[in-house]
Amino acid sequence: MVARKRVIGIDAGGTKLLGGVVDDELVVHHRVHRLWRGADRAEVLEVMVEAVEEARAAAPDAAAVGFGIPSLVDWERGVSVMSVHLPLDDVSFRDLMRERLDLPVYVDNDANCAVLAEQRHGAAVGASHVAMLTLGTGIGGGLVLDGRVYRGSSGAGAELGHMVVDLDGPECQDDCPGRGCLEALASGPVVAREAVEAARREPRSALGRALASGREITGPLVTELAHDGDEAARGVLELIGRRLGAGITGIVNALNPEVVVVGGGVVAAGDLLLDPARGVVAERALRPSRDQVRIVPARFGDEAGMLGAALLALSEGTA
Amino acid sequence: MVARKRVIGIDAGGTKLLGGVVDDELVVHHRVHRLWRGADRAEVLEVMVEAVEEARAAAPDAAAVGFGIPSLVDWERGVSVMSVHLPLDDVSFRDLMRERLDLPVYVDNDANCAVLAEQRHGAAVGASHVAMLTLGTGIGGGLVLDGRVYRGSSGAGAELGHMVVDLDGPECQDDCPGRGCLEALASGPVVAREAVEAARREPRSALGRALASGREITGPLVTELAHDGDEAARGVLELIGRRLGAGITGIVNALNPEVVVVGGGVVAAGDLLLDPARGVVAERALRPSRDQVRIVPARFGDEAGMLGAALLALSEGTA
Numbered sequence: 001m002v003a004r005k006r007v008i009g010i011d012a013g014g015t016k017l018l019g020g021v022v023d024d025e026l027v028v029h030h031r032v033h034r035l036w037r038g039a040d041r042a043e044v045l046e047v048m049v050e051a052v053e054e055a056r057a058a059a060p061d062a063a064a065v066g067f068g069i070p071s072l073v074d075w076e077r078g079v080s081v082m083s084v085h086l087p088l089d090d091v092s093f094r095d096l097m098r099e100r101l102d103l104p105v106y107v108d109n110d111a112n113c114a115v116l117a118e119q120r121h122g123a124a125v126g127a128s129h130v131a132m133l134t135l136g137t138g139i140g141g142g143l144v145l146d147g148r149v150y151r152g153s154s155g156a157g158a159e160l161g162h163m164v165v166d167l168d169g170p171e172c173q174d175d176c177p178g179r180g181c182l183e184a185l186a187s188g189p190v191v192a193r194e195a196v197e198a199a200r201r202e203p204r205s206a207l208g209r210a211l212a213s214g215r216e217i218t219g220p221l222v223t224e225l226a227h228d229g230d231e232a233a234r235g236v237l238e239l240i241g242r243r244l245g246a247g248i249t250g251i252v253n254a255l256n257p258e259v260v261v262v263g264g265g266v267v268a269a270g271d272l273l274l275d276p277a278r279g280v281v282a283e284r285a286l287r288p289s290r291d292q293v294r295i296v297p298a299r300f301g302d303e304a305g306m307l308g309a310a311l312l313a314l315s316e317g318t319a
Numbered sequence: 320m321v322a323r324k325r326v327i328g329i330d331a332g333g334t335k336l337l338g339g340v341v342d343d344e345l346v347v348h349h350r351v352h353r354l355w356r357g358a359d360r361a362e363v364l365e366v367m368v369e370a371v372e373e374a375r376a377a378a379p380d381a382a383a384v385g386f387g388i389p390s391l392v393d394w395e396r397g398v399s400v401m402s403v404h405l406p407l408d409d410v411s412f413r414d415l416m417r418e419r420l421d422l423p424v425y426v427d428n429d430a431n432c433a434v435l436a437e438q439r440h441g442a443a444v445g446a447s448h449v450a451m452l453t454l455g456t457g458i459g460g461g462l463v464l465d466g467r468v469y470r471g472s473s474g475a476g477a478e479l480g481h482m483v484v485d486l487d488g489p490e491c492q493d494d495c496p497g498r499g500c501l502e503a504l505a506s507g508p509v510v511a512r513e514a515v516e517a518a519r520r521e522p523r524s525a526l527g528r529a530l531a532s533g534r535e536i537t538g539p540l541v542t543e544l545a546h547d548g549d550e551a552a553r554g555v556l557e558l559i560g561r562r563l564g565a566g567i568t569g570i571v572n573a574l575n576p577e578v579v580v581v582g583g584g585v586v587a588a589g590d591l592l593l594d595p596a597r598g599v600v601a602e603r604a605l606r607p608s609r610d611q612v613r614i615v616p617a618r619f620g621d622e623a624g625m626l627g628a629a630l631l632a633l634s635e636g637t638a
Contacts, residue, residue: 072607082607129472141573145464152575153448156608162572164603165486167504167565178568178603185486246486249497250569253481254460256471284483284497288391288401289475 008055008065009310011110011303012048014085018302019051021059022310026121028303030058041087049100064104066313068113068305069093072155078107081155084175106312111158112149113308114300115142118261120311122299127258131251132298133160133244135266138173139183145255161187165246182247186240188266191219194239198232205232223269234272241273245280252285252293263298270297327374327384328629330429330622331367333404337621338370340378341629345440347622349377360406368419383423385632387432387624388412392474397426400474403494425631430477431468432627433619434461437580439630441618446577450570451617452479452563454585457492458502464574480506484565501566505559507585510538513558517551524551542588553591560592564599571604571612582617589616 004023010032011018019032032051037043048067056062071083071093078094097105108116115132124130128147134140141160143150150158161183162176169180176183184190199211206225211217225233248260262274278295285293300307323342330337338351351370356362367386375381390402390412397413416424427435434451443449447466453459460479462469469477480502481495488499495502503509518530525544530536544552567579581593597614604612619626 127472145469146467148465150464150574152608153446153577154575154607154611156605156611157573157575159572159575159605159608162605163482163569164484164565165569167484167562176605178572178605180565181572243486246483246499250482250484251573253478253497253500254476254570254573255469256473256476256478258472286475286478286481286495286497288473289471289478292473292475 005314006059006062007310007313008052008059008062009068009306009308009313010048010051010065011068011113011305011309012070012086013110013305014070017047017051018306019055020303020306020310021055021062022307022314024314026307026310028307030055036086039087041091044086044088045096045100048097052101062103064106064313064316065097065101066113066309066311067093067097067105067107068110068309069107070110073107073109073151074155075108075151078105080107104313104316106309106317108149108309108312109151109155110305111140111142112151113306113312114140114263114304115144115261115308116149116311117300117304117308118263118298119144121307122304123261123296124259129255129257130259130261131158131160131255131257132261132263133182133247134298135186135244135262135264136188139187140264143255160247160251163247163250165243165250182243185243186247188219188264191222191236191240191266192217195222195233195236198236202232206230207232207236219266220268223272226269226272237269237272238276240266241276242280244273245277246284248277248295249281249285252281252289256289257293260293260295261298262295263301263304267297324633325378325381326629326632327371327378327381328387328625328627328632329367329370329384330387330432330624330628331389331405332429332624333389336366336370337625338374339622339625339629340374340381341626341633343633345626345629347626349374355405358406360410363405363407364415364419367416371420381422383425383632383635384416384420385432385628385630386412386416386424386426387429387628388426389429392426392428392470394427394470394474397424399426423632423635425628425636427468427628427631428470428474429624430459430461431470432625432631433459433582433623434463434580434627435468435630436619436623436627437582437617438463440626441623442580442615443578448574448576449578449580450477450479450574450576451580451582452501452566453617454505454563454581454583455507458506459583462574479566479570482566482569484562484569501562504562505566507538507583510541510555510559510585511536514541514552514555517555521551525549526551526555538585539587542591545588545591556588556591557595559585560595561599563592564596565603567596567614568600568604571600571608575608576612579612579614580617581614582620582623586616
């Protein structure tokens with residue numbers, strides 16, 4: 001048996017950290033979980049260092065570490081320029097971690113890591129032009145173009161969730177000053193909001209009865225009821241799916257990708273969400289792009305970021 | 320004096336052909352114009368050959384020919400896969416022209432040529448991440464990403480005029496099956512249509528009087544009246560500019576370009592159109608992209624495609 005190269009991948013998300021020891025066939029040998037303690041920069045970095053050290057104890061041969069962080073990353077210099085999720089503004093992340101860990105360190109934005117994992121080994125394997133949308137509390141985006149992760153001119157691309165799909169639409173969320181962004185129309189909280197309205201309109205539906213009985217109307221509940229056949233819940237997913245399809249239509253026309261990967265919690269709805277999206281793209285996008293593109297669910301779920309971070313380390317930052 | 324390398328650039332647009340003998344400082348030494356005769360493939364190709372031969376008579380030293388054509392181009396093979404404007408579906412364009420002309424031949428989509436010219440020597444010189452929108456009868460698009468023309472997975476990108484900015488909006492034009500595309504909301508014909516409505520609403524405005532006197536309401540007239548200070552005409556350009564700004568907001572968020580170049584006839588309106596667009600981007604796009612991007616008028620106007628085709632030839636197809 002040939003000894004495989006192993007590295008450590010760390011996905012430092014906005015709410016928690018997931019790490020793993022990963023080999024060059026992308027098998028995960030050991031997993032590490034952490035929640036953030038405190039809120040200051042030193043503590044956040046300390047948690048990351050501890051997570052790496054735990055993984056390293058299980059795999060002393062680990063050759064390098066890759067980090068996916070929820071920041072705008074200056075890729076060339078390995079600097080975390082700004083982050084709305086963690087106190088990582090203006091941190092020389094790569095240099096600092098390299099010194100602390102005495103290992104080669106690679107760092108990129110977490111969404112870039114996720115699309116890299118899906119493109120290299122996941123739902124978009126074999127494709128050189130891939131767009132990824134991650135539908136959760138917000139809508140994250142990632143792009144692989146001409147076989148490489150697309151980072152934009154300053155590391156801020158690809159915020160595909162903030163393409164404008166309704167120019168007079170509702171205000172977007174959190175730190176986005178936009179209106180009618182895809183995120184404002186198709187993210188998890190919008191699924192829940194539209195479901196409450198549908199429940200009120202159709203009190204006899206399973207969704208309506210759930211609301212009347214005092215259950216909290218969440219994305220997962222909508223998905224569950226839709227899978228059980230409730231028409232009201234299915235209608236909500238159809239509405240969201242068609243909006244998603246309008247966003248994907250723009251992506252297909254503007255970038256002519258081979259694959260659009262849809263990930264995040266909302267995609268648990270599967271084809272109940274994706275078929276309406278595919279329908280809109282088939283109706284409205286330009287030929288030949290619309291006939292060539294595949295719209296598929298993500299393969300790696302919550303582990304895409306960690307796996308992509310490991311891929312950065314495995315490829316020594318050439319990805 | 321050092322003899323400069325010279326090539327021939329041909330922009331074979333949907334309605335006419337513009338050619339030029341261009342040196343490696345992008346000085347144009349001789350221009351050629353043609354209108355299409357007839358409609359079949361052989362005639363169209365013959366017009367192109369004649370145009371090249373005329374240019375070559377003026378510059379026997381021309382080392383190569385670049386063509387920009389209104390087609391989906393398979394860049395690797397030099398094949399015109401399909402075109403909605405000229406009878407050039409499934410033509411081995413590069414091989415065919417190479418044989419006819421006995422010169423090295425390079426061929427790309429005309430919008431790709433235009434953005435290349437603006438990025439290398441025009442309004443976006445020095446930038447590696449450039450989006451271009453050409454506002455005319457339709458809205459064309461081009462992208463330079465990471466310093467190279469972005470062609471998409473099958474040569475169909477970058478149709479930036481068909482990003483969806485109003486998912487329940489009006490039907491798009493011609494061969495686009497979409498709704499609420501940027502082209503359906505901000506192209507030249509829409510300027511004229513909105514101007515007619517404004518003229519009816521405000522009969523005492525210069526625009527209103529022009530309509531009442533039987534003048535045809537066109538984009539150029541709106542621009543002229545707006546430059547003269549007519550508030551109704553300015554309002555039309557403001558409306559179109561803000562819609563354009565919504566489209567550019569999506570481009571800025573999704574691709575983080577350094578420069579967005581706006582060309583085509585409609586941009587004769589200058590800052591009366593671009594300032595509202597810049598205003599929307601400044602309000603609604605994400606930081607830091609919105610603070611970094613410049614939104615500027617094209618430099619080369621009608622000659623961008625021809626100059627870009629020449630650049631392809633000058634760079635021996637590496638652009």
